[in-house]
Amino acid sequence: MAQNALSAVWVWVAHEKGRILEASREALIVARRVADEAGGAVVMAVIFGQEDEQVLAELATYGADLVYVAPEPGGYAPLSISRRLAWAWDHVVPPPGVLFCPGTRMGREIGLRVGAFRGVGGVSDVVRVRWDDNGIVCDHLAFGGKVQCTVQGVEVVILRPDTYRVRPAPRPLRVSSLPEGEIPAPDVFLVEVRKADPRTVPLEQAEFIVAGGNGVRDFRLIWEFADLVGAAVGGSRVVCDDGRLERSRQIGESGTIVSPRCYIAVGISGAIQHVRGMQNSEIVITINTDRHAPIHDLASLAIIGDAHAVLQALIDEVRKERVAAVPPVGTP
Amino acid sequence: MAVWMVCVSEGIVTNGPLPVMNALKSPLPMPNPLDERAVEMATTLREQYGGKVVLVSVGNMSEEVWEYYLGLGAEEGIRVEEAGLSEWTPPQVARVLASVARTLRPQVIFCGERCVNGIGTGWVPFLLGTYLAWPVLPGVAQTSLREETIQVERVVERGYREVLAAPLPCVVSVAETAPLTRYSAIGRAHQARVRRTTLGDWGLSREALLSLPWTVRELSRVQARPRPRKLYVPPSTMSAADRLAALLAGGTGASRGSQDSKFFEGTPQQAARVILDFLKQEGIFP
Numbered sequence: 058m059a060q061n062a063l064s065a066v067w068v069w070v071a072h073e074k075g076r077i078l079e080a081s082r083e084a085l086i087v088a089r090r091v092a093d094e095a096g097g098a099v100v101m102a103v104i105f106g107q108e109d110e111q112v113l114a115e116l117a118t119y120g121a122d123l124v125y126v127a128p129e130p131g132g133y134a135p136l137s138i139s140r141r142l143a144w145a146w147d148h149v150v151p152p153p154g155v156l157f158c159p160g161t162r163m164g165r166e167i168g169l170r171v172g173a174f175r176g177v178g179g180v181s182d183v184v185r186v187r188w189d190d191n192g193i194v195c196d197h198l199a200f201g202g203k204v205q206c207t208v209q210g211v212e213v214v215i216l217r218p219d220t221y222r223v224r225p226a227p228r229p230l231r232v233s234s235l236p237e238g239e240i241p242a243p244d245v246f247l248v249e250v251r252k253a254d255p256r257t258v259p260l261e262q263a264e265f266i267v268a269g270g271n272g273v274r275d276f277r278l279i280w281e282f283a284d285l286v287g288a289a290v291g292g293s294r295v296v297c298d299d300g301r302l303e304r305s306r307q308i309g310e311s312g313t314i315v316s317p318r319c320y321i322a323v324g325i326s327g328a329i330q331h332v333r334g335m336q337n338s339e340i341v342i343t344i345n346t347d348r349h350a351p352i353h354d355l356a357s358l359a360i361i362g363d364a365h366a367v368l369q370a371l372i373d374e375v376r377k378e379r380v381a382a383v384p385p386v387g388t389p
Numbered sequence: 390m391a392v393w394m395v396c397v398s399e400g401i402v403t404n405g406p407l408p409v410m411n412a413l414k415s416p417l418p419m420p421n422p423l424d425e426r427a428v429e430m431a432t433t434l435r436e437q438y439g440g441k442v443v444l445v446s447v448g449n450m451s452e453e454v455w456e457y458y459l460g461l462g463a464e465e466g467i468r469v470e471e472a473g474l475s476e477w478t479p480p481q482v483a484r485v486l487a488s489v490a491r492t493l494r495p496q497v498i499f500c501g502e503r504c505v506n507g508i509g510t511g512w513v514p515f516l517l518g519t520y521l522a523w524p525v526l527p528g529v530a531q532t533s534l535r536e537e538t539i540q541v542e543r544v545v546e547r548g549y550r551e552v553l554a555a556p557l558p559c560v561v562s563v564a565e566t567a568p569l570t571r572y573s574a575i576g577r578a579h580q581a582r583v584r585r586t587t588l589g590d591w592g593l594s595r596e597a598l599l600s601l602p603w604t605v606r607e608l609s610r611v612q613a614r615p616r617p618r619k620l621y622v623p624p625s626t627m628s629a630a631d632r633l634a635a636l637l638a639g640g641t642g643a644s645r646g647s648q649d650s651k652f653f654e655g656t657p658q659q660a661a662r663v664i665l666d667f668l669k670q671e672g673i674f675p
Contacts, residue, residue, distance in 0.1 A: 173515035173518065176519075179605070182510075200508075200509075201506055204610050205613040205614075207609045211604070244555055245524045247551065249551075261565075262566045264547065319673045340673070342664060363657070367660045
């Protein structure tokens, strides 16, 4: 399509319990800025599910001009949503020049599916978007996040999450229904969604890991805390060597390489072979008596203190919160 | 005989001693870790249900990387190359793979979810599924077959697992949560039958591939700036006195901007409170 004029942009917006997810707010704000740079294009948000006043108010706050509301998709949601978006793309006025998707798992899948159905070009892991005379220009990360490529001619933009500053950009909002058409029957089916058991989940699949090192003498505390917060348990090579933890739970270059969302390193100094096994963790919390332990270099939050005392305090605090959350007997 | 087709690609070494931009100028080829897992997944299914694993590569691939993939346990390999065509766009790769699949008639086509040590936008599995009109199951960690359907498990947010099913044949894109591969054995690599082919062998022409629309055009590449790590910021619900105490106790204020700001030193109870607040702030612990 001709990229030298942009009359509208699409944004697929994810929402939950009456709130727009943060990654979708980022997508809205980026779309608003690109639309303004392009000389006032229309920002069209698309939401699936019931029309919710709170969601509509948020859409207006974060820069949408028009929202298309569509009923909750049946079956496997990413497939149904992307088929409907791909069909509706040609049936809305003015026709959108680009689709912005938030960088969540579902946003990414929807962006890729819509791009494939329509046979248009797109990029993911986008960290910067701007409009120039030749169209939309995106910077996206490649080669494991080490290289930033600048590309042009993109019609599906999948943003990298936690990258853009979200500021309100209020606009008057119009509400409309997403045009409906003949959608092929789904060929992927959702069988079930279940909670993984942290005790049995393979470490490489764990989202939250509590790992103990040589500074932890009593691993019962690690297990107790991990069970309370729903984390998997891992350890350094030393603790697996001397039998405090089974070998399959060793984290490091010679054990399992993990990339959880959160990694709590308790009493681990940070030997290079261990660090190589957990350095891709998104958030690292360290607990160590040595302020100069190399593990702190990776930390988002570094606690200087005795591993056992802090673990015991954590267990007590979590238990206290659980008790406080239970309504007293006799409460209706 | 059941055919398990695996699409393999080549990345480059980006974590060596060279700065990444120098590594791009004189690239050292290496396998894509997600394609390795895709080979492992196909090999596991072959062991359970019989058949053969066929690897397919599109474009030039170094001999070392090709042998490595074969050594993971494939019976056959098909290389599709075209002299003078060095940069392949996702639709071109997907179109060639689709043509190969129409001839091989596999039960499942496995691909890595993306090339993590290459450009890696993750477009190929979805385009391939669209060209073949086959279902696409993305981000898969485990697979099993039940009669004429495949059932897969995916790792999703907040510690949940999603089980999806689709009729065969289908395209499965493999995530990093899938099991690691076994060792690559040179003996296995040498036993595999390898065919070197060109576009014409699959009924394709260079002109037809070049005419496939792909509007994305790369303008430049630079070294990416490192992304800052998230630091703990005391929640605004804490009283001013508590926030100040936290700062004085070793610092938790993001505004200080120094490396020290992430350290906390206090009583175990205070430390526990800080950790739990941080976990709640990040939505990890409800």
